[in-house]
Amino acid sequence: xxxxxxxxxxxxxxxxxxxxxxxxxxxxxxxxxxxxxxxxxxxxxxxxxxxxxxxxxxxxxxxxxxxxxxxxxxxxxxxxxxxxxxxxxxxxxxxxxxxxxxxxxxxxxxxxxxxxxxxxxxxxxxxxxxxxxxxxxxxxxxxxxxxxxxxxxxxxxxxxxxxxxxxxxxxxxxxxxxxxxxxxxxxxxxxxxxxxxxxxxxxxxxxxxxxxxxxxxx
Amino acid sequence: xxxxxxxxxxxxxxxxxxxxxxxxxxxxxxxxxxxxxxxxxxxxxxxxxxxxxxxxxxxxxxxxxxxxxxxxxxxxxxxxxxxxxxxxxxxxxxxxxxxxxxxxxxxxxxxxxxxxxxxxxxxxxxxxxxxxxxxxxxxxxxxxxxxxxxxxxxxxxxxxxxxxxxxxxxxxxxxxxxxxxxxxxxxxxxxxxxxxxxxxxxxxxxxxxxxxxxxxxxxxxx
Numbered sequence: 001x002x003x004x005x006x007x008x009x010x011x012x013x014x015x016x017x018x019x020x021x022x023x024x025x026x027x028x029x030x031x032x033x034x035x036x037x038x039x040x041x042x043x044x045x046x047x048x049x050x051x052x053x054x055x056x057x058x059x060x061x062x063x064x065x066x067x068x069x070x071x072x073x074x075x076x077x078x079x080x081x082x083x084x085x086x087x088x089x090x091x092x093x094x095x096x097x098x099x100x101x102x103x104x105x106x107x108x109x110x111x112x113x114x115x116x117x118x119x120x121x122x123x124x125x126x127x128x129x130x131x132x133x134x135x136x137x138x139x140x141x142x143x144x145x146x147x148x149x150x151x152x153x154x155x156x157x158x159x160x161x162x163x164x165x166x167x168x169x170x171x172x173x174x175x176x177x178x179x180x181x182x183x184x185x186x187x188x189x190x191x192x193x194x195x196x197x198x199x200x201x202x203x204x205x206x207x208x209x210x211x212x213x214x215x216x217x218x
Numbered sequence: 219x220x221x222x223x224x225x226x227x228x229x230x231x232x233x234x235x236x237x238x239x240x241x242x243x244x245x246x247x248x249x250x251x252x253x254x255x256x257x258x259x260x261x262x263x264x265x266x267x268x269x270x271x272x273x274x275x276x277x278x279x280x281x282x283x284x285x286x287x288x289x290x291x292x293x294x295x296x297x298x299x300x301x302x303x304x305x306x307x308x309x310x311x312x313x314x315x316x317x318x319x320x321x322x323x324x325x326x327x328x329x330x331x332x333x334x335x336x337x338x339x340x341x342x343x344x345x346x347x348x349x350x351x352x353x354x355x356x357x358x359x360x361x362x363x364x365x366x367x368x369x370x371x372x373x374x375x376x377x378x379x380x381x382x383x384x385x386x387x388x389x390x391x392x393x394x395x396x397x398x399x400x401x402x403x404x405x406x407x408x409x410x411x412x413x414x415x416x417x418x419x420x421x422x423x424x425x426x427x428x429x430x431x432x433x434x435x436x437x438x439x440x
Binding site: 006062063066068069072073079166168169178179182 | 232236248249
């Protein structure tokens with residue numbers, strides 16, 4: 001049986017919704033396990049004192065990338081049927097800036113705000129309400145936003161297409177960047193800890209492993 | 219988890235990622251070559267039950283009803299597509315079929331100028347595993363004749379009822395139904411669809427030459 005199962009019609013919309021619920025719960029659990037339900041921890045990213053977000057996201061990216069590549073290569077997954085969002089340069093650039101400003105102000109991103117809300121953090125609840133209000137407002141205003149939304153279309157782009165290099169080379173380069181990034185992140189965290197007056201965490205190694213494990217889960 | 223075990227696990231995971239990354243450039247493309255398998259019996263059943271095609275009037279009704287997930291694909295050349303195409307149709311070359319992906323819940327209708335290319339494309343897509351695929355039986359010719367320029371064949375009540383339905387669809391798409399056979403125009407005076415009455419969508423209307431050519435071929439009995 002080849003994946004993706006929904007695209008190939010192995011199960012219908014109802015089955016897909018059940019799978020989405022299970023995967024969503026697991027996703028949230030992994031985020032919380034990695035400590036990403038805390039706005040303080042996420043905001044520390046911007047002060048370069050705790051790079052957990054970086055580690056979780058890069059662990060998730062590398063795990064997904066290696067998984068998709070090797071499952072596709074082994075014939076378990078039909079990679080051509082995996083949805084890749086289209087690129088619209090200008091609106092996505094603006095969207096990224098809005099996302100980044102919101103992330104820095106609120107200390108949470110959409111996924112982590114849901115985790116924070118479910119675990120009872122009031123800032124998480126506020127951000128989820130704000131997110132839904134934004135979704136609703138954008139939907140209502142979409143007819144007037146449409147022209148901007150569809151500007152600078154570039155079609156479906158992937159890194160191998162843009163740089164004209166084989167898929168496997170991109171995979172290797174990203175793994176190297178991720179591993180170097182981890183090493184750099186630990187060096188930055190160690191420097192921040194030595195500069196501060198606070199004593200180092202009692203179980204520093206375990207704390208370092210959690211983001212990686214959480215990221216793989218994500 | 220003790221400190222030592224945690225550190226060892228992290229190193230082991232980093233090593234595994236590096237090993238898989240180093241092997242990736244040597245492994246080739248992760249995309250399958252999309253070698254299709256033809257289930258001849260299944261295709262034959264679909265053809266025998268006439269589940270392989272739609273008529274121009276059925277397609278017109280689907281487009282008018284905005285059938286969810288409907289994708290109409292024009293397989294002719296880009297120039298022919300630009301000159302005229304069925305409303306809401308997308309252009310796609312036959313070569314691109316193997317590399318184009320469709321969602322399982324999409325209903326795909328293929329058409330070409332006549333029927334053969336679209337029927338061949340139907341076989342390709344069914345071989346690739348898509349189930350909800352149809353081709354327009356008589357191609358664009360049928361569309362122009364039955365939707366854009368329907369004619370009342372005879373005066374029986376059944377024929378009149380069918381014509382009334384076709385005429386309604388025709389007007390929706392900006393066509394010109396003709397109920398008076400004696401008043402059938404010469405080729406150089408074929409009435410073209412009225413501009414601005416193509417079902418509310420910005421659809422290029424067929425040129426007089428296109429319509430003329432289609433009707434000439436029809437009259438030869440092709």
